[in-house]
Every structure is written in structure tokens, then in C-alpha cells.
Amino acid sequence: MSPRHTPWAEARDFSIGLRPITPEAWLEGGEADPSARKDALLAAHGDLVWGETDGSRPGQAEAAGLVAEALGRDWRPVTDRDDPPLLAAARQVADDLILMEKRDGAWRLTALSLCAPTFFTAPEVLGKSLAELHGPVNGFAERFLARVERIFEGLRPDLILERRNWTVVNSGDSFTPFSAPVRARVGEITPQTAGQALYTRVERQTLRRLPDTGGALFTIRIWLDPLERVAETPESLAAFAQAWREAPEPFRAYKGFSLYAPLVEAFLRAQGETHSVNV
Ligand code: HEM
Structure with missing residues (x-):
């Protein structure tokens, strides 16, 4: 099966790339029991995957109400748990849920459930403004922040x-709070195993207003596929190869592509994609 989302076919550089979707298309579902995965992470790494600031409960409750409406059921299932609203809602969906609210003149992250992080943790981002959240992204302040x-x-x-973004990683695990232990294992991969051991990692993000409290709910859903899946049709292989080879340098540097370049290039060549740029 080809990857569900192929954002590399559309954008080879950082982009805002936001497009409107219908309410029916909001949360993609597809995970039978998100709470099983998320509860295990909460038990083992509670400090990394959950955070809330004082005063965020009304916004959390409104966000949870939107999730309940989308699921057609109560966000607070009948259990003996007394979770904060955003956490209770997040346990019912595959997506990570992030509450953004205007505080002291800036949009700040006031609560989050983050079980599929791509190299960041809840305490690192809690309370941060949009500018601070994107500090590590090359060119964000100049190109995107105001918009x-x-x-x-x-x-x-x-x-x-x-919006959707993409990268390549050497881990099929959706819970990757830290990059160092993942990247340290890249030497285990050979050109022959690259198609199975490297993954395309797509983040599908959504954004919607909370009309009553004035905040915004940002969702992140991770889709991971072994790299070999991009080769399922000649068209998708060509689209990926072009995006990989033509990605601008700041994008490649930020995403750490140089670490994977020899392996991805070997994979592409083995698939018959011989044209080479940027390696
Ligand atoms: C809808 C508005 C937003 C846009 C257009 C946007 C755009 C971007 C872009 C272009 C990047 C670079 C990676 C990529 O996408 O290819 C990025 C990274 C990131 N964004 Fe956003 N973003 C938005 C909202 C948010 C929000 C609400 C959060 C709150 C958690 C967030 C957290 C991050 C983080 C943690 C990174 C990675 C930074 C790092 O490498 O440490 N973004 N964003």
C-alpha cells in the first residue's frame, strides 16, 4: 500500500501550505484504541507527553467538546479517571491535541497531549509563543511568523x-521525543536494508478556532511508512526522488537529510532512479 499522504509530491521546501477541509475530514481516525498506546506512554513518560498551564481548563473543555462532536460521543467516558479535559479527549483520538491561546499579546501553547512527538517534548514547548516554538526552524521568523x-x-x-510536512527518519516508532538515540542507530542500516529501515514520517496537522474561549486547537497526526512504500508506483517513486534531490539546502540541513543521503540515494538507484542532484 502506498503512503496515505505524500506531501513531498507537493512541497520540497518549508511552506505554510494550509488548506481548508470539511468537518467530516477533520480527524482521520484509523486507530482502534488510541488510549492503549497513550496510556502506556503516560504511565512510563508522563512528564514528557502531557502538560497544562493555569487557566487553560476552559479552553481545554471547549476543545474536548469539538472532539466529542466529531466522534459523536462524550469526551469524558465513564471511568474512574479524572483527567483534564484535553487529556481525556486526546485518549480517544489518534491525534495529539495542542491548545493555543492568546496570553499577554502572543499566541502561546497552554496545554498539550503529545504522544507522537518528532523530536520535542511537552515541557520544552509548554507556555511557548509561536515565535519561540519555531526558533529552531531555519528562516521561520523571516518567512512565516507574521503570516x-x-x-x-x-x-x-x-x-x-x-497542512502536512514530511521527513525521513530511521525509526518506525511514533514516540520519538529525542533525536540523538534515533540518529545514533543510523549506522545499523545498509543500502540493502534502507527500504525497510528508513521511514517517511508525515505530520498531518489541523487548526481550528474555539469560538467561545477564543483559543485555537492544533492537532498533529503522524503517519509512518517504510521508505520502500514510495516505490509502489513509478509515479510516486519519481515524485519522492525529485523532492528528495531538489529539496533546498536549508530544508535538508534542518531535517538532517545528510545523515540519510547515501542510504536514500542507494535505495533510489536500486529502484532504477538514477538521476542525481544534491548528493
Ligand atoms: C498552523 C500554523 C503553523 C505553521 C504554518 C507551522 C509551520 C512550521 C514549519 C514550516 C515548520 C518546519 C518543519 C516543517 O513543517 O517542515 C514547523 C516546525 C515546528 N512546528 Fe510549526 N507551524 C504551525 C503551528 C505550530 C504549532 C501550533 C505548534 C505547537 C506545538 C508548532 C510546533 C512546531 C514544532 C515543535 C516544530 C519543530 C521545531 C523544531 O525542530 O524544534 N507549530 N512548523
Whole structure:
């Protein structure tokens, strides 16, 4: 089966890339019991996967209400747990849930459930502004920050926005809070095993307004596929090869592509993709 999302076919560089989607398309589902995965992570790494700030409970409850509406059921199932609203809602969906609220003139992250992080943790981002969250992203302040702030400011309640980004990683685990232990294992991969041991990692993100409390709910869903899946059709292989080889240098540097370049290139060549740029 080909990957569900192929954002490399559309964007080879950082982009805002937000597009409207219908309410029915908001949460993609597809995981039978998200709470099984998330509860295990909460038990083992509670400090990494959950965080809330004072005063965020009304926004959390409104966010949980939107999730309940989408699922057609109560966000607080009948159990003996007394979770904060955003956590109770997050246990019912595959997505990570992030509450953004305007505090002291800036859009800040006020609560989050983060069980599929791509190299960051809840305590690192809790309370941070959009500018601070994107500090590590090359060129974000110059190219995107003002526009993203305007989007948060002007987001209409009837609009749901979606964006997707992508990278390549040497882990099929959705819970990757830290990059170092993952990247340290890259030497275990050979050109012959690259198709199975490297993964495309797509983040599908959505954004919607919380009309009553004025905040915004940001969702992140991770889709992981062994790299070999991009080769399932000649068209998808060509699209991936072009995106990989033509990605601009700041994008490649930020995503750590040089670590994987010899392996990905060997994989592409083995699939018959011989044209080579940027290696
Ligand atoms: C909808 C508005 C947003 C846009 C357009 C946006 C855009 C971006 C872009 C272009 C990147 C670089 C990676 C990539 O996407 O290819 C990025 C990374 C990131 N974004 Fe956003 N972002 C948005 C909202 C948020 C929010 C609400 C959070 C809150 C958690 C967030 C957290 C991050 C983090 C943690 C990174 C990785 C930074 C790192 O490498 O340490 N973003 N974002």
C-alpha cells in the first residue's frame, strides 16, 4: 500500500501550505484504541507527553467538546479517571491535541497531549509563543511568523485548516521525543536494508478556532511508512526522488537529510532512479 499522504509530491521546501477541509475530514481516525498506546506512554513518560498551564481548563473543555462532536460521543467516558479535559479527549483520538491561546499579546501553547512527538517534548514547548516554538526552524521568523500569527488571529470558527510536512527518519516508532538515540542507530542500516529501515514520517496537522474561549486547537497526526512504500508506483517513486534531490539546502540541513543521503540515494538507484542532484 502506498503512503496515505505524500506531501513531498507537493512541497520540497518549508511552506505554510494550509488548506481548508470539511468537518467530516477533520480527524482521520484509523486507530482502534488510541488510549492503549497513550496510556502506556503516560504511565512510563508522563512528564514528557502531557502538560497544562493555569487557566487553560476552559479552553481545554471547549476543545474536548469539538472532539466529542466529531466522534459523536462524550469526551469524558465513564471511568474512574479524572483527567483534564484535553487529556481525556486526546485518549480517544489518534491525534495529539495542542491548545493555543492568546496570553499577554502572543499566541502561546497552554496545554498539550503529545504522544507522537518528532523530536520535542511537552515541557520544552509548554507556555511557548509561536515565535519561540519555531526558533529552531531555519528562516521561520523571516518567512512565516507574521503570516502564521495573522492566521491564528483571523481564523474563522467555520474554517478547519490542514497542512502536512514530511521527513525521513530511521525509526518506525511514533514516540520519538529525542533525536540523538534515533540518529545514533543510523549506522545499523545498509543500502540493502534502507527500504525497510528508513521511514517517511508525515505530520498531518489541523487548526481550528474555539469560538467561545477564543483559543485555537492544533492537532498533529503522524503517519509512518517504510521508505520502500514510495516505490509502489513509478509515479510516486519519481515524485519522492525529485523532492528528495531538489529539496533546498536549508530544508535538508534542518531535517538532517545528510545523515540519510547515501542510504536514500542507494535505495533510489536500486529502484532504477538514477538521476542525481544534491548528493
Ligand atoms: C498552523 C500554523 C503553523 C505553521 C504554518 C507551522 C509551520 C512550521 C514549519 C514550516 C515548520 C518546519 C518543519 C516543517 O513543517 O517542515 C514547523 C516546525 C515546528 N512546528 Fe510549526 N507551524 C504551525 C503551528 C505550530 C504549532 C501550533 C505548534 C505547537 C506545538 C508548532 C510546533 C512546531 C514544532 C515543535 C516544530 C519543530 C521545531 C523544531 O525542530 O524544534 N507549530 N512548523
